[in-house]
Amino acid sequence: MAEDMNVSKGKLQRDLGLLDAVGIGVGAVIGAGIFVVTGVAAGVAGPAFLIGLLIAGFAATCNGLSLPN
Helix, strand or coil: CCCCCCCCCCCCCCCCCHHHHHHHHHHHHHHHHHHHHHHHHHHHHCCHHHHHHHHHHHHHHHHHHCCCC
16 A cells, blocks of 8 residues: 555655645634633533533534434
């Protein structure tokens, strides 16, 4: 398989385009934002935040496990 891609064994090919770099940057900003918002919400809601997080996790699990028609 490595012969087909013209990549020598043990080395990775450096191939990162503009769209790839923008995608990594946007993903990092969104990922960091999720942690910041979660911390702020936990500070405001107090112990009830955990209950809300569990309910949201259950709803996300139901959505993820649902089958298309």
